[in-house]
Amino acid sequence: MIAEVLADEVAASRVPRAGAPTVADILATLPWWWQRRAVAAGLRAGWTDWRRTLPPPPLELGGSCIPWLLDATPEQFGDAYVRALNPDVRAAEGRHYTPPTLAEELWRMVLSAASRRMPALLVDPAAGAGSLLLPALRQMVKSSPDAEATLERVGQQVAGVDLDSIAVWLGNAFLAAELLPLWSSLEPRRRRDLPQLLHVGDGLDRVHDRPEAIVMNPPYGRVRLSNGDRERWSRSLYGHSNRYAMFLHAAIERVAPGGVVAAVLPTSFLGGAYYQRLREMIAEDAPLVALTFIESRTGVYSGDPLQETCLAVFQKAGEDRVVSCRRLHANGAFEISDVGKVAISRPFAAPWPIPRRLEHSRLVVGASRLRHRLADYGWSVSTGPLVWNRHKPQIGAWGSGRVPILWAADIGPDGVHRDPARDHQRWIRLRQRDEFMRLTEPAVVMQRTTAPEQQRRLVGAVLDDHALNDWGGAVVVENHVNVLRQASCEGPLDARLLAALLATPTLDALYRCLTGSVAVSAYELEALPLPPPNVLKRWVTLDETILSAAVARYYSG
Numbered sequence: 001m002i003a004e005v006l007a008d009e010v011a012a013s014r015v016p017r018a019g020a021p022t023v024a025d026i027l028a029t030l031p032w033w034w035q036r037r038a039v040a041a042g043l044r045a046g047w048t049d050w051r052r053t054l055p056p057p058p059l060e061l062g063g064s065c066i067p068w069l070l071d072a073t074p075e076q077f078g079d080a081y082v083r084a085l086n087p088d089v090r091a092a093e094g095r096h097y098t099p100p101t102l103a104e105e106l107w108r109m110v111l112s113a114a115s116r117r118m119p120a121l122l123v124d125p126a127a128g129a130g131s132l133l134l135p136a137l138r139q140m141v142k143s144s145p146d147a148e149a150t151l152e153r154v155g156q157q158v159a160g161v162d163l164d165s166i167a168v169w170l171g172n173a174f175l176a177a178e179l180l181p182l183w184s185s186l187e188p189r190r191r192r193d194l195p196q197l198l199h200v201g202d203g204l205d206r207v208h209d210r211p212e213a214i215v216m217n218p219p220y221g222r223v224r225l226s227n228g229d230r231e232r233w234s235r236s237l238y239g240h241s242n243r244y245a246m247f248l249h250a251a252i253e254r255v256a257p258g259g260v261v262a263a264v265l266p267t268s269f270l271g272g273a274y275y276q277r278l279r280e281m282i283a284e285d286a287p288l289v290a291l292t293f294i295e296s297r298t299g300v301y302s303g304d305p306l307q308e309t310c311l312a313v314f315q316k317a318g319e320d321r322v323v324s325c326r327r328l329h330a331n332g333a334f335e336i337s338d339v340g341k342v343a344i345s346r347p348f349a350a351p352w353p354i355p356r357r358l359e360h361s362r363l364v365v366g367a368s369r370l371r372h373r374l375a376d377y378g379w380s381v382s383t384g385p386l387v388w389n390r391h392k393p394q395i396g397a398w399g400s401g402r403v404p405i406l407w408a409a410d411i412g413p414d415g416v417h418r419d420p421a422r423d424h425q426r427w428i429r430l431r432q433r434d435e436f437m438r439l440t441e442p443a444v445v446m447q448r449t450t451a452p453e454q455q456r457r458l459v460g461a462v463l464d465d466h467a468l469n470d471w472g473g474a475v476v477v478e479n480h481v482n483v484l485r486q487a488s489c490e491g492p493l494d495a496r497l498l499a500a501l502l503a504t505p506t507l508d509a510l511y512r513c514l515t516g517s518v519a520v521s522a523y524e525l526e527a528l529p530l531p532p533p534n535v536l537k538r539w540v541t542l543d544e545t546i547l548s549a550a551v552a553r554y555y556s557g
């Protein structure tokens with residue numbers, strides 16, 4: 001029989017193919033892959049036939065077998081499938097599968113939150129080809145004391161849905177293949193059909209099955225919702241909706257009391273303005289208990305993810321709002337290191353400062369005691385009003401009555417200057433209706449976007465009366481700049497001290513703990529924890545170096 005199988009494979013591998021594999025090729029390879037796995041598990045004759053276990057595929061098996069996939073792991077096979085998809089479809093449907101390192105780590109986090117007990121029911125509501133269920137299933141197989149009982153139990157204990165019928169078909173093969181060694185160990189007459197653990201379905205549907213654990217890597221991206229859908233998600237919705245937030249909301253509703261939701265997520269839910277109601281829902285219903293930041297350039301993703309990503313575990317009806325934070329990084333091999341524990345305190349809607357590195361731990365704990373914010377000192381933050389491409393015909397060289405434009409590139413650690421690269425777009429002719437854009441009062445200006453590799457996130461400078469005079473008494477601030485203005489000049493936090501504070505490494509590190517994004521938003525600037533007035537008064541007269549040391553001592557004290 002083995003000779004027969006190998007002969008079939010060789011024949012399959014000879015089918016001429018050109019170019020990158022298509023989805024049809026991937027599907028056509030699966031039967032061969034299955035047969036090889038069945039033979040390796042010790043099965044023979046008709047027992048190696050995929051049709052005994054799997055339903056017909058959702059597409060005809062018209063493609064060509066891909067020889068290099070025959071010995072692939074399920075994860076590699078799944079990855080080949082998503083790579084074969086049209087990139088637009090892949091992006092629109094969020095079809096990026098979790099690499100094994102992250103799936104295994106997420107499963108370890110589930111077990112740790114569940115006191116090492118296998119959940120009575122484990123569900124993935126956006127299962128794809130089952131990557132997140134594989135570590136659990138492998139553990140069940142490895143620790144199985146009784147093959148027949150385990151095979152019976154798996155079908156009731158592990159489940160997943162996905163809208164993608166091809167992923168479901170492949171995933172059912174991958175998951176069932178893990179069960180082949182148990183199946184093979186039974187006498188043929190005791191072998192029942194292997195379970196189909198995945199089904200086609202919408203993971204956002206309301207289900208009342210109360211799983212003890214939900215694992216997911218939900219699709220990301222903004223969606224436009226109908227009024228009915230806005231009502232459905234109203235508890236966690238604020239402004240724009242994002243699919244991952246809806247999946248998290250649904251999972252928190254669905255999971256059993258005491259159960260865990262473990263997810264691969266972008267870190268934007270920790271600090272972003274649009275996630276403030278979601279943060280309240282999490283803190284009230286299913287507090288975040290463990291968080292592992294995935295450092296970019298670890299190589300766990302085939303390309304660096306565009307957003308900072310994390311593995312997050314939430315526990316329903318948990319009393320404790322203390323999060324254990326770690327980071328996964330590459331140091332030859334993958335390493336996970338502790339970065340500290342942090343308590344999430346009220347108001348829950350505000351961004352949650354979370355340490356990204358061990359050296360931030362004391363800083364975050366110190367900052368969590370501070371109740372003052374920019375608004376308490378009369379400061380507000382807005383974005384520069386000039387969206388330049390809407391005013392192209394008005395922008396150019398100097399001319400009578402024109403006002404200079406202040407661009408992000410004009411802001412540096414030594415103050416504001418005129419970046420020569422912007423000379424050709426330096427001036428704007430304001431029409432009557434554009435007059436609101438003219439800034440004639442002192443402010444602190446800050447870059448709104450920074451490059452990932454940039455040393456500092458907070459790059460700002462004072463635009464005081466003197467600087468404004470140099471610019472002719474008025475400027476128009478472009479939209480990539482934040483403008484911080486003070487309603488009255490009273491109080492200890494004047495523009496000079498504010499700019500000096502924001503220039504310290506301590507405030508830059510604190511800002512990074514509020515958001516993993518390279519954007520510097522008004523919302524997160526307004527959330528920066530600041531010392532009380534008596535402390536600021538002591539700092540007003542300090543020079544930069546002494547101030548920087550005093551700030552570092554104070555925040556970490």
Ligand SMILES: C[S@@+](CC[C@H](N)C(=O)[O-])C[C@H]1O[C@@H](n2cnc3c(N)ncnc32)[C@H](O)[C@@H]1O
Nearest residue numbers: 096097098126127128131162163164202203217
């Ligand atoms: C990022 S992938 C994760 C797949 C798999 N859980 C993993 O970790 O490899 C997200 C999956 O969500 C699926 N999906 C998108 N919207 C869905 C919905 N409303 N219900 C169920 N699945 C959905 C996509 O087809 C895709 O397979």
